[in-house]
Amino acid sequence: MVSKFKTRTEIGSISMPRVLGNNQHKRRFIVALDGGYSSVKGLSENTYCCFPSYAKRVDGVDIVGRLNPTDIILTDHKTGKMWVVGAYAENTMNHNDIQSTTDESLYTRYRYKSDIYRAIMTTGLGIGLFRTDIDDNVTICVQTGLPSGYIKKDAKDLRAVLAGDYDFTLRIGDECKDFKFRLESENIGIMEQPRGTLANIVYDKDGHIIPEKKDILNSNTIIMDDGFGTEDIFAFLSGSNIKDDHPRQKTYTDTAMKAVFEAVVVRINEKYDTAFKVFELQKFLKRGTIPVLDRTQDAIATTEVKFIEMLEEYNRKLCTKSIHRLLDDYDNLLDYNYLIITGGTGESRIEQVRDMLKGLTHLQVLLGNEADPTLSTIYSNVRGYYMSMLLKVQKANRLAGE
Numbered sequence: 001m002v003s004k005f006k007t008r009t010e011i012g013s014i015s016m017p018r019v020l021g022n023n024q025h026k027r028r029f030i031v032a033l034d035g036g037y038s039s040v041k042g043l044s045e046n047t048y049c050c051f052p053s054y055a056k057r058v059d060g061v062d063i064v065g066r067l068n069p070t071d072i073i074l075t076d077h078k079t080g081k082m083w084v085v086g087a088y089a090e091n092t093m094n095h096n097d098i099q100s101t102t103d104e105s106l107y108t109r110y111r112y113k114s115d116i117y118r119a120i121m122t123t124g125l126g127i128g129l130f131r132t133d134i135d136d137n138v139t140i141c142v143q144t145g146l147p148s149g150y151i152k153k154d155a156k157d158l159r160a161v162l163a164g165d166y167d168f169t170l171r172i173g174d175e176c177k178d179f180k181f182r183l184e185s186e187n188i189g190i191m192e193q194p195r196g197t198l199a200n201i202v203y204d205k206d207g208h209i210i211p212e213k214k215d216i217l218n219s220n221t222i223i224m225d226d227g228f229g230t231e232d233i234f235a236f237l238s239g240s241n242i243k244d245d246h247p248r249q250k251t252y253t254d255t256a257m258k259a260v261f262e263a264v265v266v267r268i269n270e271k272y273d274t275a276f277k278v279f280e281l282q283k284f285l286k287r288g289t290i291p292v293l294d295r296t297q298d299a300i301a302t303t304e305v306k307f308i309e310m311l312e313e314y315n316r317k318l319c320t321k322s323i324h325r326l327l328d329d330y331d332n333l334l335d336y337n338y339l340i341i342t343g344g345t346g347e348s349r350i351e352q353v354r355d356m357l358k359g360l361t362h363l364q365v366l367l368g369n370e371a372d373p374t375l376s377t378i379y380s381n382v383r384g385y386y387m388s389m390l391l392k393v394q395k396a397n398r399l400a401g402e
Helices: 087-091 095-100 115-129 151-162 193-202 211-217 257-272 280-284 308-329 344-357 377-401
Strands: 010-013 027-035 039-044 047-052 055-058 072-076 081-085 138-146 164-172 175-183 188-192 221-226 231-236 249-252 289-295 300-306 338-342 364-367
Touching: 027 115, 027 377, 039 115, 039 377, 047 087, 047 115, 047 377, 055 115, 072 115, 081 087, 081 115, 087 280, 115 151, 115 164, 115 175, 138 151, 138 175, 138 193, 138 377, 151 188, 188 193, 188 377, 193 211, 193 221, 193 231, 193 338, 193 377, 221 308, 221 344, 231 308, 249 308, 257 280, 257 289, 257 300, 257 308, 257 344, 280 289, 308 344, 338 344, 338 377, 344 364, 344 377
Parallel strands: 027 138, 138 188, 221 338, 338 364
Antiparallel strands: 010 047, 027 039, 039 047, 055 081, 072 081, 072 164, 164 175, 221 231, 231 249, 289 300
16 A cells, blocks of 8 residues: 555666667767656666655765665765755655645655755656666667656756756666767757657557557557656647647646645644644554654653555545546547557556446547566656657657668
8 A cells, every 4th residue: 555655766678779880970869867756766778766855955875784676875076065865865864854844845846956856857767767878889879758748948948957067977776987088059848748658658668659559549548657746638639639629738836746635734733733844744654654743851762653545545545536627527438449558656546546437438548558567657758758859869860770
């Protein structure tokens, strides 16, 4: 049950199609990044990763014993700052860290310019490059995405943050690697997040369209991308993004997982007169209880408050709200053939969604990772990003060779 809500930490090997160099073109190394509000997901031709979207600035790290294989330390030589990243940062979080960390640095759409965001995206990029030697004969290409409702206003800022010179050292467990390269703005792609899922579900491991999925591209399809910070709705009519007086790209925040966490935190704080913050829940998810302190003149004690059932309760409620809004906005889905559910929050709600919509016999409800079920739906967007950049680079190479 806890695994539904706990942000995972993992780094693994994968084999994705790649773009080789020749006499006319440099080799292009693609790293796809999904810098979500809860976690960063990354994918390159040989590596995939997921880690919490949190970093803690430190003056140094005195290692006693051995680091865990997924403990991450980032040293940015340009700024002179050192960071512990992901779960390692969460596990070393203290009271001062909690007080000094604001929602703006973690959860708002304006977090792109924060030091924490720069640190976690640099880390994701470094992990994607970790198993490959990058030299002057290799061009690094990055594909990422934004919520549908934010892309017009935020793409310029995000591109500016990612582009430029990099000079850092990344330590993962007992392995350490130095990086120094330049990422050109022209080699950064930014697309609407749900388009990543669409690309993911129709392309196989070799970058070819799956024959039985081809119908999705030519049908009326809705993608519901439920993440931690946003719920993105993206609707296609006959495989096209029709622009008319009925907006088909929508972004909501009141039904995402952050809203579930907020409801639980408010309930605990009101009942026990505490001041917990949303991001603290991740730290306590593994054990499923949160410590409430009771200090008097004569004694001090803690009470462990269970909150997993609260998360389940509010997740069900907000899923119900989400589906009814979808039905209201899209004429009860009568014109649609496919509903594709993606994102970590979507994965936690898939059974409820299928149960609520099982009476719509014309509608197929699919998970976003059907093209490669070995990867969780949390990677649906980032795998689609990779495929999209791969096809873009391959097309550019073909045109240049003509």
